Amino acid sequence: MFDFLFDQYKDYPPHDIVLEVSAILFGLLSVRYAKNNNIWVFPTGIINTAIYVYLLWKWSLLGDMMINFYYVVMSIYGWYTWTRKKEEGIKFPISRMTLSEKKWSLLIFVLTIGFVVVVYTFFDKFTHWTSYVDTLVTGIFFVAMWQMARRKIENWILWIIGDVISIPMYYYKGYSFTSIQYLIFTIIAVFGYIEWKKTLQRKKI
Numbered sequence: 008m009f010d011f012l013f014d015q016y017k018d019y020p021p022h023d024i025v026l027e028v029s030a031i032l033f034g035l036l037s038v039r040y041a042k043n044n045n046i047w048v049f050p051t052g053i054i055n056t057a058i059y060v061y062l063l064w065k066w067s068l069l070g071d072m073m074i075n076f077y078y079v080v081m082s083i084y085g086w087y088t089w090t091r092k093k094e095e096g097i098k099f100p101i102s103r104m105t106l107s108e109k110k111w112s113l114l115i116f117v118l119t120i121g122f123v124v125v126v127y128t129f130f131d132k133f134t135h136w137t138s139y140v141d142t143l144v145t146g147i148f149f150v151a152m153w154q155m156a157r158r159k160i161e162n163w164i165l166w167i168i169g170d171v172i173s174i175p176m177y178y179y180k181g182y183s184f185t186s187i188q189y190l191i192f193t194i195i196a197v198f199g200y201i202e203w204k205k206t207l208q209r210k211k212i
Contacts, residue, residue: 023062024184030058031188038192041155042199044101044206049086053079068180069126071141074148085156099158101206108159112150119149140176144169160207163200167193
């Protein structure tokens, strides 16, 4: 079983294994903080994604690298928005998306897909079916991160969808640790959705 999961790492540089495991630990912390609606989701997430930007660049996974670079930028934006206050409380409390925000989500998804297609075409990366799946997942995660920065409960649904797709994808690419990370992400995301839904229900009482 161990060989089945981790045989891909036999020729892997030891320092890269350390970096990948470190990134995963910070990623798990970040998702747990998100589940608990805790602002530490962003600093821990920035460390996680910054490490992955470097690793994914080394692995020539441009779509995944762009996702994580975007995460760094959006984490800074989310960190800012979650600290903003207004007279009656926080600026962006947990809520559901408005019609306008749904339109913005769709626009972000379409623009992201278009951008990734251009980049992949330029670098001639559409050489395998996984590249097309990467493009789809990139669009899903871009929207999910934007929604999370604005504390929209729908972000969890997108994280779950993207995580489920990423589990077999990363294993297929030869990165078992990251595949396991996405499995744990999926479980935490389910509980995150449940927790945020309870918060919304308490507000209605």
